[in-house]
Amino acid sequence: MTTSDRYLAFANSAVGSRLANALGLPRPVPLERMPCVDNTDAMADARAMPVSLAVVGGAGDAPLLPDLARELHRLGMPSLAHAERLDWISLANQAGTMSGRFNPSEGVRPKALLFDASAIASTDDLSTLYTFFHDTLACLDRCARVLVLGVPPTLASTPQASVAQRALEGFVRSLAKELKRGATAQLLYVSPQARASLHSTLRFFLSPRAAYVSGQAITLQAPVFEPPPIQDRRPLAGQVAVVTGAARGIGEAIATVLAHDGAHVVCVDIAAAQGPLDAVASRLEGSALTCDIAAPEAGAALLAHLAKQAPHGLDILVHNAGITRDKTLVRMSEAQWQSVLDINVGAPQRLNQALLDAGVLRANSRIVGVASISGIAGNRGQTNYAASKAAVIGMVEAWSPVLAERQISINAVAPGFIETQMTAAVPFAIREAGRRMNSLGQGGQPVDVAQAIAWLAHPASGALTGQVVRVCGQSLLGA
Numbered sequence: 121m122t123t124s125d126r127y128l129a130f131a132n133s134a135v136g137s138r139l140a141n142a143l144g145l146p147r148p149v150p151l152e153r154m155p156c157v158d159n160t161d162a163m164a165d166a167r168a169m170p171v172s173l174a175v176v177g178g179a180g181d182a183p184l185l186p187d188l189a190r191e192l193h194r195l196g197m198p199s200l201a202h203a204e205r206l207d208w209i210s211l212a213n214q215a216g217t218m219s220g221r222f223n224p225s226e227g228v229r230p231k232a233l234l235f236d237a238s239a240i241a242s243t244d245d246l247s248t249l250y251t252f253f254h255d256t257l258a259c260l261d262r263c264a265r266v267l268v269l270g271v272p273p274t275l276a277s278t279p280q281a282s283v284a285q286r287a288l289e290g291f292v293r294s295l296a297k298e299l300k301r302g303a304t305a306q307l308l309y310v311s312p313q314a315r316a317s318l319h320s321t322l323r324f325f326l327s328p329r330a331a332y333v334s335g336q337a338i339t340l341q342a343p344v345f346e347p348p349p350i351q352d353r354r355p356l357a358g359q360v361a362v363v364t365g366a367a368r369g370i371g372e373a374i375a376t377v378l379a380h381d382g383a384h385v386v387c388v389d390i391a392a393a394q395g396p397l398d399a400v401a402s403r404l405e406g407s408a409l410t411c412d413i414a415a416p417e418a419g420a421a422l423l424a425h426l427a428k429q430a431p432h433g434l435d436i437l438v439h440n441a442g443i444t445r446d447k448t449l450v451r452m453s454e455a456q457w458q459s460v461l462d463i464n465v466g467a468p469q470r471l472n473q474a475l476l477d478a479g480v481l482r483a484n485s486r487i488v489g490v491a492s493i494s495g496i497a498g499n500r501g502q503t504n505y506a507a508s509k510a511a512v513i514g515m516v517e518a519w520s521p522v523l524a525e526r527q528i529s530i531n532a533v534a535p536g537f538i539e540t541q542m543t544a545a546v547p548f549a550i551r552e553a554g555r556r557m558n559s560l561g562q563g564g565q566p567v568d569v570a571q572a573i574a575w576l577a578h579p580a581s582g583a584l585t586g587q588v589v590r591v592c593g594q595s596l597l598g599a
């Protein structure tokens with residue numbers, strides 16, 4: 121729970137909850153999250169494992185069931201079959217996961233609902249969604265996860281199937297808005313070549329790592345690199361990551377989570393942040409590079425640092441550094457316009473080019489940009505910032521096919537309202553609106569953005585490229 125979100129704390133106190141109920145005020149629940157720890161805390165990892173129950177259903181011959189059963193088994197998540205899919209029990213039992221039939225009247229509280237919608241071939245078949253969720257939703261545990269799996273509409277076998285698969289998006293986004301008590305819902309479009317690449321995505325979404333992500337449609341496509349053997353404890357061991365803007369806020373959390381996952385993190389920030397930057401790098405046993413990413417010599421400085429710290433090449437590059445210089449366009453100076461565009465999107469493009477030209481990005485490496493929901497929805501007083509963040513999304517879209525040929529993925533996260541020094545400076549009324557105007561009724565934490573980036577950076581996440589994942593609690597902005 122955030123210390124600065126006093127209403128969240130109050131609404132969950134004994135007196136506050138009674139008052140909130142009596143007055144009909146919203147009661148956001150404290151979300152279950154992974155703590156942001158830098159050492160390998162076995163307890164923290166254990167808490168993050170999705171050990172409680174999943175209920176699994178599906179339409180038609182549910183072709184993804186064997187893949188789901190295998191991954192639930194790997195994740196140690198027991199499951200029950202929805203009554204309509206009793207035929208699944210024997211199949212899934214072979215993977216040692218499914219132990220019986222789900223009966224809503226038995227008082228069991230599932231932590232996850234998974235529905236394989238990939239065989240839905242017409243809008244008539246969509247009624248299978250209705251039946252499954254109508255029976256199960258009311259039983260959900262707090263902070264539960266709903267996952268619907270489909271096929272990308274462009275890859276569906278007939279126009280009718282494509283139409284029905286497209287319908288899943290509206291269904292899941294609406295369901296996410298109806299969920300209560302910190303639960304979230306996502307749609308995973310799984311291309312046929314990505315069926316062996318579900319692991320890292322299920323590991324993320326079926327755990328507290330994905331606390332503040334909801335209402336997203338994610339596509340898994342042919343992986344840029346065949347998934348390596350699964351290694352969930354310290355999955356980034358032996359890897360090198362660069363995080364820009366790592367001295368504080370979201371960047372510090374990203375560096376912390378990547379280091380926790382085993383990476384050597386090169387922490388980059390400006391000279392004015394030298395003190396906190398050194399402290400972060402030394403706490404994480406990484407290295408610090410003071411560098412203004414917008415300076416003409418930034419690429420050369422980073423390459424020189426990597427030549428010493430990462431002679432075998434770079435695995436993860438996170439473009440987190442960013443600034444705001446908010447003013448309505450008429451009042452905005454040219455310098456305010458220019459600096460935001462240059463730091464937020466000019467510099468990341470130049471750094472990418474420098475690293476690509478030098479050939480230091482290894483096979484199966486990752487580039488992750490940090491966009492913003494401002495770049496999707498637009499925001500008054502942020503023409504410069506929103507343009508730069510929309511351009512980060514454009515960078516991901518334009519470069520993903522080019523980089524896939526070099527076995528590199530590129531994705532972005534688009535945070536909503538995250539509790540940092542940047543948002544603490546926002547005037548109270550706007551801050552309060554930003555916090556509450558989402559399906560979870562609260563702001564996110566830096567660790568929420570960091571965990572989403574760690575998922576995209578996972579060595580088994582090569583089926584994710586060209587994606588923009590909002591970490592915004594399903595904010596109403598740009599929805």
Ligand code: NAI
Nearest residue numbers: 365367369370389390412413440441442492535538540542
């Ligand atoms: P912050 O202002 O707390 O931290 C940004 C860091 O980047 C600072 O340490 C700063 O010194 C560094 N930095 C700035 N310019 C730099 C440069 N030229 N070279 C190297 N380092 C530089 O910001 P916060 O909140 O942690 O945001 C991180 C990223 O997340 C930014 O890209 C921001 O636009 C994005 N974001 C933040 C949201 C929020 O609610 N806090 C929402 C949406 C996006």
